[in-house]
Amino acid sequence: MSLARAALHAARPKPAVVAHVQRRLASSDSHAHDDHHHDAHHDTTQYPQEGFTSSGWLYSIIGGLALVGFYKFAPSAGDDNVVSRYIAHYSTPAETWEHANNKHLQLSTELQDSNMVLQHAVQSPVRRLRFPQALDMASPFNVPVGLDVDVSHVKAKTDSGL
Template structure:
C-alpha cells in the first residue's frame, strides 16, 4: 500500500464506524492473552560450572603423576626392581630359538609328507590289446644275444 493511500485512509473516515487503518494495524493478532501471563520456569537443576569437580581434580592428579614419572623414571639402561622382576619371569631366548627350530623342522617334514601324498599316483597298468600273444611266444627262433623270459608273466582275465 502506498503512503498517499495510507495517509488518505487516516484523513478520511473509513466505511467502518470508528476504526481506522492505524487502529486495525495496532491490534494484536492473538485473540486472547491467557498464555502471556505465565512465565516459563526451568525445573532442571544444573551443577555450577566450576573447575573444582572430581573430573578436573583427577585430571590434574594424573597430569602431575605423568610429569613425576617422566622426571624420576629410570633410564632404559639402568638396573631397577621392575626390570629385574620382568627379566626373572621371562622365558630365556634360547628356549624360544629351540622351539622355533623344532617347529621349522616339523613344518618341513609335514610339507614333504603333504607333497608325497599329493604327488602319489597309482601304479601304471599296461593294457595290451592281445594279451594272448604272451602265451604264444616261442623261445625258439630268437636272434643271438636276446634272452627273453616270459615265464613270470601272468595274464589277467577281466
C-alpha cells in the first residue's frame, strides 16, 4: 500500500459503533406487568350512526335515479345525438375525401410508373455513331507510317444484328 493511500485510509472517518438492542419474542416488555405503568388510550371519537339514512345511501339513490332518467330521456340507437349532429355539420363530406384520395392515388401511380421507366432503363449495348459513313471517308494520302488502320472489314450494325 502506498504512503498516500495509507494516509487517506487513516484520515477516513470510521463508522460509529451502534449498540444493538436485544429484542424479545414475547408480546410485551418485561416491566409491563405492573398496573401503575398501564398507559392505554381510549378512543373518544364520536362516529355518526350507521344506517340507511347516511349520506352514502343518499348519494347512491340519487345516482340511481339520475341513471334511470338519463336512460329514459337519452336518444335511441337510431337517432343522432347533439354531438353527432355537430360533428356531421362541421366535418368534410366523405365524397370530398374520396375524390382527393383517388386523385392522390392516380398521381402516385403515374410517378411510380415514371420511376420504373427510369430505374429499369438500360443503355444501348452499341456505341451509336451519328454518321457511320465517316468510317469510309478517311484520306489515303498524307498518312504517316503506322497510323493507317485497316477498316475494310468494319460493318455498321443495326438493332436487328444485335
